[in-house]
Amino acid sequence: MTHTYSIQGMTCGGCKASVEKHLSTLDDITSVDVNLELGKVEIGMKNHIPTNVLKNALPKKFTLSEATVKAESGNIFKVSEEEQLTKLQQLKPLFLIFGFIALMTIAINYNSWNSADAMLDFMGLFYFVFSLFKFFDLKGFSQSFAMYDPLAKVLPAYGKIYPFIELTLGICLLARVQISVVLIVTILILGVTTIGVLRSLLSKQTIQCACLGTVLKLPMTQATFIENAIMIIMATVLLVKNFVL
Known part of the structure; x- marks a missing residue:
């Protein structure tokens, strides 16, 4: 058998x-x-x-x-x-992390709410938290990332420095340093990754999502695509609203 x-x-x-x-x-x-x-x-x-x-x-x-x-x-x-197990059960850690980041964002901006500042804080915290999990196993992350990210497949070194890029972007967003540059970089790097995620979903490959490193074994699902799309949309709205017009 x-x-x-x-x-x-x-x-x-x-x-x-x-x-x-x-x-x-x-x-x-x-x-x-x-x-x-x-x-x-x-x-x-x-x-x-x-x-x-x-x-x-x-x-x-x-x-x-x-x-x-x-x-x-x-x-x-x-x-x-x-x-x-349903996809919801498998992705419970991802949803919990997103929820906690949202709660921290609300708490930080509660007394003086501003949508632009709230989005910047959310994105900054997102980068901080997600990069943290990648640092637990940098080698394992780079290998998993190369399974679907087009740039990491061609340049393995990109996967190795990606967590450092995320951490730097998070610091800049929370410190309000070079915001326009950070937003452009966000659109570019997450745009490339999203293309790889979409290809994997369409080909119905069963691979591990590297968004939270290798510590939490998450399957590649539509939630990964949505997660990146939210960040890209926020970056685009902020760029157009505050730094272009």
């Missing part, structure tokens, strides 16, 4: 080789076929192996969940409970 699983955390050929190596050591496994782009692995087995056994055989950076179980007879068995 052949079992098909989803795997998150793979970012390169080395990850693919690692998954194949560790799974192949288990008894009753006859074949291991990893698809890096789709984040899938097909495992041929003599006898059924519980999903938790497969998980324990892999390094902790990889998250394995059962997608479909297909026997040679063609029968399809039910997916695991973990795989049945």
Whole structure:
């Protein structure tokens, strides 16, 4: 029988080789076929192996969940409970972080509300928080980022310095330094990333979103596109309203 699983955390050929190596050591496994782009692995087995056994055989950076179980007879068995998690449940950390950033923005501007200042503060806090998670694993982030960002694919060094760029932009926004330049840079870098995200969504690739680094394993979904779009829209509105007209 052949079992098909989803795997998150793979970012390169080395990850693919690692998954194949560790799974192949288990008894009753006859074949291991990893698809890096789709984040899938097909495992041929003599006898059924519980999903938790497969998980324990892999390094902790990889998250394995059962997608479909297909026997040679063609029968399809039910997916695991973990795989049945809704997108909302999977993206709970992202929504919580967005919510906390929004609450901090409201608290900072509560006594003297100004929409332009509030948007600048929101964007600054966004860059601060999101860059923080990337700094926990700079190497892992750059590898994950290169899976979908067009510029990071061509220039690996870009992925390595990207968290520093985000941190710098956050500081400038909160300190109100070179705002027009920061807004233009925001539109450019997030515009490039959004193109990569859109391509990944359209191709239905199962890859890990690098927006919060590798600490929180988030799947690439429409929420990633919306997150970038919000920042681009804010930057465009501020640029047109305050620094062009």
